[in-house]
Amino acid sequence: MSLTLSEVMRIAALARIAVTPQEAEAVQAQLNGIFGLLEKINAVDTSGVEPMYHARDVTLRLRDDEVTEPDRRAAFQAVAPQVEAGLYLVPKVIE
Template sequence: MALSLDDVRRIAHLARIAIDEEEARAVLQQLTGIFALIEEMQAVNTAGIEPMAHAQDVILRLRPDEVTEPDQHELFQSNAPSVEAGLYLVPRVIE
């Protein structure tokens, strides 16, 4: 995709960015380079290649799913100002 200085000025106008001629030329070169890189990447044949979740073939080491702390539910609720049926009661915020 080829861009012109008018395209850069229009994009800058839409983005509400004040840009002078020198900056417009610099941005044009940068955008042209970015679009060239995108075209180069799109030219690569990726048919039959599965998407990857990670660039390296790594597997997370998972810890066993075991209870490591004692149940302190009743201890915590003993400090609460209001409890009913094992639930904390709080004041209504929205009426």
């Protein structure tokens, strides 16, 4: 299995990473190298093996439903690029 150049561009677009056509060829070679490793894993016969969801064989610890976090808006917003009326301002995301 290997990736085409257009698939590389698509993955880059989804990840919001700007990749020039020249860079894309290098990235394609690197990614296909990784796919080579994956193919080795794929070649292993896993029939009858239960899927593993996590590398550690322990389960989740839960917290009680209690409010423990105080309001720290002032501290958080002190390092935000732009705020107004308690809101974080970002470039407009709707036409």
